[in-house]
Amino acid sequence: MIRLGLCCKFLNEQIRFYTTTARYVGGLSPEKKTAKIKNLCLQNAQSLLSAIDYCSKNNIGSFRINSRILPLKTHPDFGYDIKKLPQAKEIEGTFKLCGRRAKASGIRLTFHPDQFVLLSSPHKEVTRKSIQELEYQAEVSEWVGADVIIIHAGGAYGDKNAALKRLSYELQKLPKSVYKRLAIENDDRVYTPKDLLGFCKTNGVPFVYDVHHHRCLKEGLSVEQVTEAALKTWNREPLFHVSSPKFGWERARPNLHHDFINIQDFPECWRGLPITVEVEAKAKELAVKKLRSQLLSFRKGI
DNA sequence: AGCGGTCAAGTTGAT
DNA sequence: ATCAACTTGACCGCT
Numbered sequence: 001m002i003r004l005g006l007c008c009k010f011l012n013e014q015i016r017f018y019t020t021t022a023r024y025v026g027g028l029s030p031e032k033k034t035a036k037i038k039n040l041c042l043q044n045a046q047s048l049l050s051a052i053d054y055c056s057k058n059n060i061g062s063f064r065i066n067s068r069i070l071p072l073k074t075h076p077d078f079g080y081d082i083k084k085l086p087q088a089k090e091i092e093g094t095f096k097l098c099g100r101r102a103k104a105s106g107i108r109l110t111f112h113p114d115q116f117v118l119l120s121s122p123h124k125e126v127t128r129k130s131i132q133e134l135e136y137q138a139e140v141s142e143w144v145g146a147d148v149i150i151i152h153a154g155g156a157y158g159d160k161n162a163a164l165k166r167l168s169y170e171l172q173k174l175p176k177s178v179y180k181r182l183a184i185e186n187d188d189r190v191y192t193p194k195d196l197l198g199f200c201k202t203n204g205v206p207f208v209y210d211v212h213h214h215r216c217l218k219e220g221l222s223v224e225q226v227t228e229a230a231l232k233t234w235n236r237e238p239l240f241h242v243s244s245p246k247f248g249w250e251r252a253r254p255n256l257h258h259d260f261i262n263i264q265d266f267p268e269c270w271r272g273l274p275i276t277v278e279v280e281a282k283a284k285e286l287a288v289k290k291l292r293s294q295l296l297s298f299r300k301g302i
Numbered sequence: 303a304g305c306g307g308t309c310a311a312g313t314t315g316a317t
Numbered sequence: 318a319t320c321a322a323c324t325t326g327a328c329c330g331c332t
Contacts, residue, residue, distance in 0.1 A: 008325045021309050021328065066325060075310060112324045116311040126312065133311090150324085155313045187323085189314055241324090253316090255322075280324065 002270065002295070003061030003108065003237070004288050005278035006051075011286055015050045018043055019071040025078050033078070038085045040071050045094035048144070052098055056105035060288050062276050064110045065146060073136045074129070082139075095143035102145055108276055109146035110239065111137045111181075118154030119170040120163040127170060131178075138177040148239055149181040150208050153191040153199075160190070164199055171203050183208045183239065188216035188255045193226040195219075200233045207233040210241035211267055212280070216255045223267050231273070238273075242266055243280040259283040263294045271295070 009017065018040050025033045048065065055063050072078045082088055102109050117130040137149050156163050174182065184200055185208035186193045193207070193214055200207040209230040211223060231238050244265045246256035259282040270277065281287035 016327095017325085019327065023309065024329065064324070068325085072310085077310090114311085114325090115313075115323050118312065121312075123312090129311070152323085157313085185324095189323090253322090257324095278324085282325095284325095 002273065003276040004292055005062035005064060005108070005110070005239075005276055006055060006060050006285055006288050007064040007112075007278055007280055008066045009284060010051075010054070011282075011284040013054055013285055015047055015054060017047050017066050017069065019068045022072060022075055022078055025072065034080075034086065037071065037078075037080060038087055038091070041082065041085065041091045042087060042094065044069050044071075045091055045098065048098045049094065049101060052102050052105065052107050052109075054285070055107050056101075058285065058289070059292065060285065061106070062108035062110060062278065064112055064278060065140070065144070067111065067114050067133075067137065069140060070136065074132045092143060095140060099143055099145040108148075108237070109141075109144050110148040110150065110276075110278070111141060111146055112150045113137060115152075117151055119151070120154035120157075120167040122157055122163075122166065131170075131174070134178045134182070135175060138175070138181060141181055142177060147181060147236060148183050148206075148208075149178065150183045150185050150239070152185055152187045153196060156190050160195065164195070168199070168203050171205060179205075185210050185241065186213050186217075188213040190217075192217055192219040192221075193230070194221055197226070197229045197233070205233070206235070206238070208239050208241060210243075212241065212243040212245075212255075212257075212265070215249070215265075224269050227267065227269050227273075231275075237276055239276045239278065240270065241278050241280055257282055260287045261291045261294075263291070266291070266295065 051063050113133055117133050121127055183206040186196055196207055207230045209226055244258040244262040245254040246258045257280055261281055279288045
C-alpha cells in the first residue's frame with residue numbers, strides 16, 4: 001500500500017511546534033535569548049517524538065519536518081551552534097531518539113526548505129545562505145534519519161537554461177550530507193516536469209513529482225508519462241505530492257490548497273505503487289485519514 | 303483571554 | 318507599484 005505523508009503540523013491533535021522572531025530575541029539579554037532558544041529546540045524535539053508516535057499509531061507513513069524545528073538556526077544575527085546551547089546533549093539526544101523511534105516504527109521523515117532556499121540564483125549571497133540552510137537541515141536529518149530534502153529549481157531570471165546551469169554547478173559542489181538527500185520538485189509557475197526530468201537524471205538527483213503543480217502548469221506530458229519517468233530518478237522509495245484546488249479547477253487561483261484531497265485528483269496510476277505521497281492539505285492529519293479511507297473504498301467511475 | 307500588528311530571507315505573476 | 322503565494326500562521330504586547 002502507498003505510504004501517505006503528513007506535512008509539518010496537526011489540525012486537531014495537540015502536538016505543536018514553536019518558534020520565535022528575530023525582533024523578539026533581539027530585545028532580550030544574552031542569557032534570556034539563549035534560554036528562550038534552548039527551550040524552543042528542546043520542546044520541538046519532544047514534539048517531533050510525539051508526532052512520530054502519532055503517525056505510527058494512526059497509519060501515517062511519513063512526516064515532513066518544519067524548517068523552523070530549530071528556530072532562527074541560520075539567522076545572520078541570531079543563528080547559533082546547537083552544540084553550544086545549554087542542554088545541548090539533551091537536545092541532540094532527543095533528536096537521536098526520534099531517529100531510533102522513526103526507524104523502529106517505519107516512519108519516513110523528510111524536509112522541505114522554504115522559498116528562500118534556491119541554488120539557481122545569480123546572486124552569490126542568496127546561494128551562500130541557501131547552502132547554509134541546507135546544511136542545517138542535513139544536520140538534523142543525520143540525527144533523525146530523514147532521507148529527503150526537497151527544494152524547487154527556483155527562478156528563471158529570464159533564462160531558464162542559464163539558471164539550470166547554475167543549479168547543476170551548485171549541486172555538484174554540495175556537501176555529501178546535503179547532496180545525498182536533495183531532491184527537486186516541479187513548481188506551479190516556472191519549472192515543469194519536462195524541464196526537470198532530464199536534468200534530474202543527468203545530475204543524479206531524484207525528481208519529486210507534484211501532480212497539483214503539474215495540473216497548474218502544464219507542458220503536454222501526461223500524468224502517466226511523468227509518473228513513469230519520475231519513478232526512474234529514484235534510488236530509494238520515490239516521493240510524490242498531491243493536493244486539491246481550494247475553489248475547484250474551473251475557478252481562479254487553482255494553485256491554492258483545499259482542506260482535503262478530492263479523490264478524483266489522486267492519480268489512478270499511482271495506486272499500488274511502492275511510493276510515499278505527501279498530502280498537502282490544510283486539514284492535515286484529518287485529510288490524510290480521509291484520503292486513506294477513500295483510497296481503500298473508492299473506485300473511479302462508480 | 304482575545305485581538306491586532308508583525309514577522310529574515312527570493313521570485314513571480316495577478317491586480 | 319503593491320501584494321499574495323509558496324510546504325506550515327504563530328508570536329508577542331496590549332487591552
